[in-house]
Amino acid sequence: MSCAGDDDGKNLQSNRRLDNSDLEELVSTAISYLAVHGSVMNETKEADSKMVHSPFALFPSVVPKDCFKQAYKLATLFNLVAFRISNSPDYLLKHLEPLTGIDDFSGRLVQLYKETVQKGEGNRQRCQFGILRSDYFIDVLQGKSVLKQIELNTIASSFAALGQRVAEWHQVSHSMFPQTSAGELAPIENIENFVRAMKEAHQVYNVPESRILFVVQPNERNKYDQEIIRWELWKQFGIKSLRRTLRQVDEQADRSSLPGKLVLQCSNEKIPISVVYFRAGYSPDDYPSEREWNARRIIEWSDSIKCPSLGLHLVGMKKIQQVLSESGQLEQFLQDRPEEAALVRSCFAEQYSLDLPVQHIAIQLAESNPTDYVLKPQREGGGNNLYGNRMLQFIRRASKEELSGYVLMKLLRPREYPNYLVQKGKAFFGNCISELGIFGAFLCCGNEEKWILNEPIGHLLRTKWTQQEDGGVAAGNAFLDSPLLV
Template identity: 25%
Template sequence: MINDTSKQASQDAIEWALSHGMALKTTPYSAVHTAFSLTPTPISTARYQKLTSSVGLLGKLVHFASEDAEFLNQAIAPITKGDPFFNALLEMHQAIHQPNQQLTHQPNQQESQSAKRLPLLIMRSDFMDDASLGPKLIEFNGIAAGMGPFGQRVHELHKFLQLQAPEAFSEWSTPTTGKLVANHALENLAQGIANATHRINAEFAAIEQSSIDNTTNAPTFLMVVQAGEDNVYDQHLLEHALQSKGIRTIRRTFRELHGKLKTGDNHRLLLDGVGAIDTVYLRAGYQYCDYHANDIISRVCCDALMQTRIFIEKHRVAVNATVSQQLATSKRVQMLLSSMEPCTLTRFGLNIDEAIAVKELLGEMIAVTKDSAAIVANGSNNDWVLKNQGEGGGHCIFGDDILPKLAALQPHEYQAWSLMRRLHPSARATTALTVRKGELQKVDDLISEIGMFTVHIDGKPAIDVKKLEVETLAVEKFDVKPLEVHGVNEQITDKIAYAGYLIRSKSARSTEGGVHSGMGVLDSLVFID
């Protein structure tokens, strides 16, 4: 039975969440708190250290894969017949990187050029910590890789509860709970974006210093959003962090950008009524409906708004996610990378030791073929997960539903699907208490998905870290000698890729773990040793 102490703690937590923007919009004038766990999920120091020290290599790998046009064309072409959206994405990618294509859909054009954008890769790599295999990658998220701000907020919520409601916090925590694992995802993501934004702004300030017609203005960040979005508070938290760094933030849908973007001198991207844009951050564009505009006459559905995205990348502006990044973080590319030997992975900017470390994180994935049904039937129905190329919830098929779906696929659709070896993380050792829409629920088999954020600017780590700060981090988090963690040594660089984490937990009986679209709850981490 849930006692009054726990009920009061949950009410305090709900009010804290709402007052700190940890919410989802329900109407134009109201919101509900996001679902969350009352206490954090435990992780061993070794598992956490392995992830934080290696996840930056995944960002490096994806960057180099995204900039390898030949590889992307060969990787994506086989799935275009079975997935019209990826066919459109590949056409967009080819249009962006063809230097002779004319951008006739926008006025005020200069001579057409190939992509001028600065790749800003903000990626969330999602893992499950398998009971026997250790942490394995579930998927890359390179577009709309959100909820970093919520990840930091729920960590702060757990810090609040540990102080405000120690009795309830202790009751619902594992007996071996130690220090909470720090999470600065909001601050670090904002810092990485700010670094890219200031870089572009400074480039044009230098170019236009002596220009009479100077288009340089305050550093400006454009977030491309979905119409009617309900997950806006996570986005606004990021915007507020950028505003505190002196960056102007603008929100627009693709439809609102159509016909409003122009070309300035030196391939400067201009937006009517705003001026020069330094960074474009996409929280939309990962599904066809983001490009729908029934009021625009177009030769192909969605073509007009896709041309807007192409137009952006033809300019000197920092962009996350580029179309090539979206392709490189697809399930198709993940499957191909997971099947490569370490020596082959060195094609993508890694040395052999880095490639070996990356290989350890990649789970088993195989392409769907005419023989896939036999492979699934020969094992347990919990051995595999069937996945298509879709982003977000609802794109994975489990258990008894796999064989009927395989039977329904046409041969030309096979390549757009893959089978991933199903992971089985250990559930929390003790019952957890979750809070959803004000209601408390005990969960006796809570498992967690671990999302690790990284930021790269043109393939280089983008988070500023001073040597003293890294050494302090080592001592506080791992209780080891300062120069033994994350490769810290006397020649340490001043930038890292790892930016923070997002934990989403759910019952092991639930297949949809998204906080926004599934039965997941926001969670944080605590060390158990």
């Protein structure tokens, strides 16, 4: 399904070059605004790292309005599909269990999930709570803009808060330099909507003195994106929260309450946990020892509401995305909504399995047109995909079994626009491409789909240089941005 053309966007972003004095003043003003309003990160993951401004686009980037609206409409449908698959253990294990002998990390997650299902521990899951982010490129096919999904993130969907702060800066710059950003700026309430969704889950748990637990990485670079949400929970609803690494969860968990309740022993206080919000746990680096795996098991087997549960986490794996693109697979989970299933399918990019029986098809495509494809492992967080010559080199040296843990996706070709990208106080001008992410939240309790919440809750635009392959702000390859709707 194509969106409206965005030829007008070329004109809107063409008049963006500033003379040196105007540029210097505007960049300085932007950095000051972002620092005052908390759009900051730690420069490194070292404990004594200094604070720096988040990387950002100086001006908002063009997004066709119809594509933007379509992406928002899709959010509730992806929430529904993700929920239904997460409650289908046979389906998940059928497609993911083969990974256990190929990819150590993915296999360990799948084995823990299988163990959880077999022991019936997942029955303690009162509700499924998800905060997802579906990421899209707006592909250009025969002159038309077409919304195409890159991936569905089901765990640790980040930059809602810092992305909102950059969008708010663009509203300020829009009034200061209107000739550089003519057009409509999308309203944004990521932070307010995030905390409202968390409040709903916290209230469902309904245990006095309980708190929301943020599971985080040690020396997290993106700490302040999380802290804005934590403090807003307290300001708006008086809900207290904790930050803990997986290792700290293992150290502080009150064993006498397990496996039913997750209670953390903090000094002389025992604190029950209502909601576990994962901002870590998606990377092998998050599990350096058995203590972290034990913490994940403790959390999963407790009755705290997980965001996400392990089943929902696994729905975001690339293999599930690729399988859903096959004929009839998505439709299994939207049998009651055939027209909406067609809308969801329209945004799928071309993807190919590397399972052994059909592996030769994907390899032939990659080798014949290496610049048209990307090889994706079962990983989140940016910086993991393989392109061009690196992809070919890996295909030629990897075993067939190792390759079967990957999926092949056809590269998308979004339109380029000029902009200034700012990092470490320096602005550079050039052609860029942007990736649109739509946040969706759902809360559904029981086996009969008792929906408490299912809605889009915000958006994020990330922009990178045209020649940059991988994205990811935390990985250092992308810049926070906001949509200029045309």
